[in-house]
Amino acid sequence: MLKIKSDVEKKTGFEYNFVLLNFYESGHAKIGARKDDKPSLDQSVDIATLSFGACRDMIFSKKGCKSVRQALEAGSLLLIHYQKEWTHAIPPQPCVKEPRISLTFRRVWSSLQQSLDEMEHDYSIPPCERLLRE
Numbered sequence: 001m002l003k004i005k006s007d008v009e010k011k012t013g014f015e016y017n018f019v020l021l022n023f024y025e026s027g028h029a030k031i032g033a034r035k036d037d038k039p040s041l042d043q044s045v046d047i048a049t050l051s052f053g054a055c056r057d058m059i060f061s062k063k064g065c066k067s068v069r070q071a072l073e074a075g076s077l078l079l080i081h082y083q084k085e086w087t088h089a090i091p092p093q094p095c096v097k098e099p100r101i102s103l104t105f106r107r108v109w110s111s112l113q114q115s116l117d118e119m120e121h122d123y124s125i126p127p128c129e130r131l132l133r134e
């Protein structure tokens with residue numbers, strides 16, 4: 001993981017201190033629209049998303065604008081610069097049968113615990129997974 005982090009930092013020019021792994025078992029797994037605007041995130045550091053496995057689409061949306069669809073292929077690295085009005089989501093794609101993993105590298109200001117608490121809220125991690133982690 002440290003080697004991947006260092007490669008991502010070389011490519012992007014940012015330094016990261018937090019990584020979130022999302023596992024999408026199939027095209028049925030999705031994440032809803034979000035802004036990644038938690039207070040713990042350093043918004044001056046773009047979030048870098050590295051993709052593995054199945055190609056999935058990310059949809060960028062803003063009120064009054066046409067949505068933008070970006071395919072995230074295996075091995076691709078996407079940089080998301082924080083913008084107040086835009087959200088991003090991974091919609092369901094039931095025809096996709098293969099799993100996908102994404103690593104999103106972030107820079108957080110605050111304590112690891114505070115960042116984890118905020119993300120837990122954002123991702124609605126069920127209590128059993130929370131217990132396993134503790």
Ligand SMILES: O=C(O)CCC(=O)C(=O)O
Nearest residue numbers: 022034036049090102104
């Ligand atoms: O899985 C992805 O590619 C993106 C995940 C994401 O944007 C997030 O977890 O905030």
Ligand SMILES: [Mn+2]
Nearest residue numbers: 034035036088
């Ligand atoms: Mn995100």
